Amino acid sequence: MRSWWGWGHVAEAVPDQECVQLGALLPGLPGQPLPVPRIEDLGLPPSAIAVPASLDAICTTDKAERASHTYGKAYRDTVRALYGRLDRSPDIVAYPQNEGDVVRLLDWAGDAHVAVVPYGGGSSVVGGVEYRGGDHTGVLSLDLSKLDSVIEVDPVSRAARVQAGVFGPALEDQLKPYGLTLRHFPQSFEFSTLGGWLATRAGGHYATLYTHIDDLVESLRVITPVGVSESWRLPGSGAGPSPDRLFLGSEGALGVITEAWVRLQNRPTHKASTAILFSDFADAVAATKAVAQSGLHPSNCRLLDAGEAQLSGAGDGANVLLLGFEGTAPVSALLEQAAELALAHRGRRHDRENATESWRSSFLRMPYIRDALARMSAIAETFETATTWNAVGDLVEAVRTEAKAAVQEICGAPGMVNCRFTHVYPDGAAPYFTVIAPGRRGSELSMWDEIKAAVSEVLNRHGATITHHHAVGRDHRPWYDRQRPDVFATALRAAKNALDPRNILNPGVLVTPR
Amino acid sequence: MRSWWGWGHVAEAVPDQECVQLGALLPGLPGQPLPVPRIEDLGLPPSAIAVPASLDAICTTDKAERASHTYGKAYRDTVRALYGRLDRSPDIVAYPQNEGDVVRLLDWAGDAHVAVVPYGGGSSVVGGVEYRGGDHTGVLSLDLSKLDSVIEVDPVSRAARVQAGVFGPALEDQLKPYGLTLRHFPQSFEFSTLGGWLATRAGGHYATLYTHIDDLVESLRVITPVGVSESWRLPGSGAGPSPDRLFLGSEGALGVITEAWVRLQNRPTHKASTAILFSDFADAVAATKAVAQSGLHPSNCRLLDAGEAQLSGAGDGANVLLLGFEGTAPVSALLEQAAELALAHRGRRHDRENATESWRSSFLRMPYIRDALARMSAIAETFETATTWNAVGDLVEAVRTEAKAAVQEICGAPGMVNCRFTHVYPDGAAPYFTVIAPGRRGSELSMWDEIKAAVSEVLNRHGATITHHHAVGRDHRPWYDRQRPDVFATALRAAKNALDPRNILNPGVLVTPR
Incomplete structure (x- = not known):
């Protein structure tokens, strides 16, 4: 079972006694650990919004679901959860079963002015999946984990068409029969998804050459409030600015990545x-x-x-x-x-x-x-x-x-x-x-x-980037805004306003519209 | 001396007698070559516009300059020149000596609604540097060849800050004392510039790994009508969508690239x-x-x-x-x-x-x-x-x-x-x-x-790109428009409108504004 408040599996959490031993290595800490927070102790406000009946089957207002979709997995997320401080839980968690569901959810959210926070594995360490306020009527966490299939494998070109909600291990399991691997192993591999990697320009385990997921992308399929963007599968192209590179690193603010064709490798021997x-x-x-x-x-x-x-x-x-x-x-x-x-x-x-x-x-x-x-x-x-x-x-x-x-x-x-x-x-x-x-x-x-x-x-x-592979999220915004060329911000803002005219997509990350 | 109507150096053109021999290899061709076209035979209309006195020193309306800046170097450019058919020569050719000149030229052109066609080596084979009409009062060819210096070399990181107007051989000459090379050798190497490579996502001679100039870029400096964009020098970053990747391949439609920090290599031994x-x-x-x-x-x-x-x-x-x-x-x-x-x-x-x-x-x-x-x-x-x-x-x-x-x-x-x-x-x-x-x-x-x-x-x-490394220009637009995801076109158009609100930059390439 996944921990709702901390990293990874509940069963792998450090036992209390070891916590005390670890704490003793530092001066002046309390003698006892904060208790593991319990869902039943949380006082979440009731959901402020309700989806129409047609979307009911894929949405939930279950307390545990809302709690576990409130934050990512940064230290500051863990600390807030330990204190039972869920600043703004999503009102609804949606589990689209297919792309049609994503489109319907975005359409409804646009009409209802509900913020949509795309959610992959929820392993963000930069405040990438939490809502921090705005004028929205409510917040919907869009959990893509049901879109978890490798749809097609092209062993000749060593590439696969993969749904964005697949977790690392499930992806590799589906590729293994072909002798192929994406070979992208971020530290979060077990607890993060392809879509999350793409949206955040994740870095893999390997130290040189293809470090970021960016280089492993042949094409992307992205659902935006104004339509679906699907780039062609190409090994290389010089036809205008790369469409994929606009969505890579867009952190859910420009659209919801639902599929990608990714480049694979033979498994190393x-x-x-x-x-x-x-x-x-x-x-x-x-x-x-x-x-x-x-x-x-x-x-x-x-x-x-x-x-x-x-x-x-x-x-x-x-x-x-x-x-x-x-x-x-x-x-x-x-x-x-x-x-x-x-x-x-x-x-x-x-x-x-x-x-x-x-x-x-x-x-x-x-x-x-x-x-x-x-x-x-x-x-x-x-x-x-x-x-x-x-x-x-x-x-x-x-x-x-x-x-x-x-x-x-x-x-x-x-x-x-x-x-x-x-x-x-x-x-x-x-x-x-x-x-x-x-x-x-x-x-x-x-x-x-x-x-x-x-x-x-x-x-x-020192002119060093605010993030090499953890993404910007909300935590890095002040420094990212100073690092990013203002003229590029102008272009990015224009793109945001054009693709998400009602400003529902992951508000607060990357760029402030208008 | 460069040929104004054809490829490369005048001195290396094929002599008439050899032309005849080549022509004899194909059935039914005329027995004599078309004559080499002469500037003095061209009937260019007078320039429709005049720059203010403050810009006079860096601008010319010389007939040979206007003629040689009318087209790129595609077959269709050569053919038109051979028939003395210069559809729309630029009214003015400007040679900015520094970035301030570029800013002043863009400001003036914006006010006067003059089209600005950025021009590097002029080796486009896709109609990238010619004006094909619109509502502009005139056309200015912005020749960047005076911005031709390697400004700074960082031998530790193996990188250099280079002005965009430098031609391939002059760039390599300036890097040679450091034992370094950009190692980017497109077929046009002698007759094309760094800025042209960047604006068109040029492909080098080398067949694998770093094929396009894209991967050799640490940062870009770009003059747009709304300001200067300069990205940070970074070996890798995951901070939002890459600013550089928006300008790489932008073909002069979003801004004028004036400088780049580029990645170098040791010269192979x-x-x-x-x-x-x-x-x-x-x-x-x-x-x-x-x-x-x-x-x-x-x-x-x-x-x-x-x-x-x-x-x-x-x-x-x-x-x-x-x-x-x-x-x-x-x-x-x-x-x-x-x-x-x-x-x-x-x-x-x-x-x-x-x-x-x-x-x-x-x-x-x-x-x-x-x-x-x-x-x-x-x-x-x-x-x-x-x-x-x-x-x-x-x-x-x-x-x-x-x-x-x-x-x-x-x-x-x-x-x-x-x-x-x-x-x-x-x-x-x-x-x-x-x-x-x-x-x-x-x-x-x-x-x-x-x-x-x-x-x-x-x-x-067949879903194959309309260009791997020749760029889109004007010739590929109909097919590029069908290849490019419409949603990305919407974002690109928004960026174009935001950065070039008066639509003066290389009108006709990439995307139609508004």
């Missing part, structure tokens, strides 16, 4: 990995850059700073570069070439064979740990960015310094600020930061919001 | 190539697909059908797959892997070592040959597309059949219809067709237009 240690972070960055610029395209090229390596059990006090290759032909020669490049920067071989596995299992476990820390009133969250190689050293240093200063000031005690590079490019890297600090019970939300604002200012000041 | 022959085209396609899906990323993976191979001197009656690799480490092992994959499809090694060089020199010479054939009243033009592997065999067959039928009907004699694949992807290929047929003197233009319409219908019927 060869894998090899190694880990290289660096005493000095600057050396580690230089080594990572050398690999990123080598043209070797490792599937894994993840730099963990010493703190992050320690936290994930992959390190021994040093910075660690995890290198891995996958393919349908032997890859060990490629791995050796990459390792040689990295070792040349005062690197040394890690003596632990399983550093990558340690890191990976810790990586998948981390969101549960975050929820456990939240229950102990610790602050525990991540944020991520990208910048060019010439700027990344200064950026990481500035974020570390200012995040630690913000934690010290706001929490009155030092915190942990770790960094890893999740994705690397020939021209830059995507640093990903983890902050863990002691909060004050009852003030966790405002404390984190203050820290997050401080670090977001650092990103903007 | 190792090269290896081979050629493989196939008696059967279907085998050759299967072999090409195997290489395209291998993950090996050859720099050259060009399939020539038997006719194309013959024409370019690379073949001996068979279909030829040209394979090449480049890199900063040895590439011969990669070449062997790719060759093995290809040979497995009933391929055999070509006994000529220099097939790639033969093809390449023929490739660069081809536009001059085309002009020579045009002077003999032959029809000689190319068109290109892309589609998925499952569809490419049928598409090529249908285009061949229908193009030959159209030639037979329209020309009353058989013509040559050849095909090559210029770029390949894991999920599909970009077929490029050459048509050579006997025209009737005086009717060449309408004959080609009829053939082109017939083959464009085939592309649309």
Whole structure:
């Protein structure tokens, strides 16, 4: 069973006793975890709106459904849920069974001026699926999880036509009989959908080459209030600005993605990995850059700073570069070439064979740990960015310094600020930061919001993106608005007004209409 | 000296005697070439408009300038110029020296309702730089060739900030001291500019991976009538729909690209190539697909059908797959892997070592040959597309059949219809067709237009893009309009109206405002 208030499966949540042990690692936290919140304790207001009878069968006002569709899965979502604070639950949760249902729901919502929040797996960590007010008569959460089929596979071109509501594992299960894979594995893989990946320009697990879902798209089918947009299946085209690239990253504000033709790969049959240690972070960055610029395209090229390596059990006090290759032909020669490049920067071989596995299992476990820390009133969250190689050293240093200063000031005690590079490019890297600090019970939300604002200012000041793959949502809007060229905002606003003239689609994300 | 009416350098034009020899290869052509048209014979109407004194220094109404900025370099442009038929020359040619000049010109043009046609190298083959009417008071050709500098190089991130008006060779010359290259070599390389590549989503010479200029862009700076758009330099981002992707392919209709930060590579030090022959085209396609899906990323993976191979001197009656690799480490092992994959499809090694060089020199010479054939009243033009592997065999067959039928009907004699694949992807290929047929003197233009319409219908019927890398311009509009999702057209039109509210920018391309 999925947790309505926290990450993942209820059965995998950290038990109370372990929560206490985790909390003891930080100074001054309460001795007991906040209790797991219960649906029955929530006082949701009654639904403000009702759908017409013709839509009744696909809609629900069930309390648990409304509660679980209120927020995404950011730290601030977990904290609010722990305190039973559901600011604005959707009035209705709809489960369209087909595209016709989506059209009917949008038509009704337009007429009734109801906000429609498209909902895939609900794993947003940026406030992407919550309503935060406006003049709408009500809020409908449009849960696309019933659109969960691979409709057609083209094994010759290695592509598939897939409905947007399919979760990662179900997608891969349906592709497996063909020996094919989308090979897009974000950390949220189990709990997120293809449509969510597309709408948020999600980043997969693989560190180089095809990092974002964008590059895996042949065509999109999108339902908008003014009609259906379906692009042609093309391996490449130069016919005008790409239609797909307008909808990729549109976060439900321009339309509801219902289907995509996606590019697949043969399942890899060869894998090899190694880990290289660096005493000095600057050396580690230089080594990572050398690999990123080598043209070797490792599937894994993840730099963990010493703190992050320690936290994930992959390190021994040093910075660690995890290198891995996958393919349908032997890859060990490629791995050796990459390792040689990295070792040349005062690197040394890690003596632990399983550093990558340690890191990976810790990586998948981390969101549960975050929820456990939240229950102990610790602050525990991540944020991520990208910048060019010439700027990344200064950026990481500035974020570390200012995040630690913000934690010290706001929490009155030092915190942990770790960094890893999740994705690397020939021209830059995507640093990903983890902050863990002691909060004050009852003030966790405002404390984190203050820290997050401080670090977001650092990103903007350094010209680093406010998000490499977590999306903008509502949480990143102030910084996104400053990052985005105003002229492009003008164009985007015009597109929004044209496609969603009654402003019902996910209001609050991306761009303010008119 | 550049030719005002035909391709490239005047000095490299085919001499009359060779024109006659070429013409003799086709049945029923006239015995003498059309004379090379002379500027002094042209009867251009006087300029309908005059710029204010403050802009005088950067503008010209010189007849040769106006004539040479009337058309691009398509076959139909050459033919019209040969007949002295300049339908609508620009009234003024402006050479802005800096961005301030561009802003001033756009402001004046907006007030005066003058159409502004951005002009890079003028090598458009789709009617991208000609004015075809509307309610404007006059036409200004905005020649950006004075904005020709590499402003800044970041060797750490391997990127450069480059002005849009720089021609290919001058760009590479400025990057060479750094050991870096943009490595974007379209057939028009010598005669086209960075800004033109960006505005048209140009395709480079390399067959896989980074085929279009799109992927080489870190950020764009664009002057629009409502302000300047400048995106941040980012190696990757997921912050909303990509701002750059709206301007890439916007063909001057949304703004004037003045600068870009582009991604560079180290200059390759190792090269290896081979050629493989196939008696059967279907085998050759299967072999090409195997290489395209291998993950090996050859720099050259060009399939020539038997006719194309013959024409370019690379073949001996068979279909030829040209394979090449480049890199900063040895590439011969990669070449062997790719060759093995290809040979497995009933391929055999070509006994000529220099097939790639033969093809390449023929490739660069081809536009001059085309002009020579045009002077003999032959029809000689190319068109290109892309589609998925499952569809490419049928598409090529249908285009061949229908193009030959159209030639037979329209020309009353058989013509040559050849095909090559210029770029390949894991999920599909970009077929490029050459048509050579006997025209009737005086009717060449309408004959080609009829053939082109017939083959464009085939592309649309097969769901193949109307252009993989030649852009839409004015010539492809009818088919582009049917290919492009209507809902996306609505968004694009809204963006156009918002950024170019007085509709002065390259009117007629991409989208009809309001």
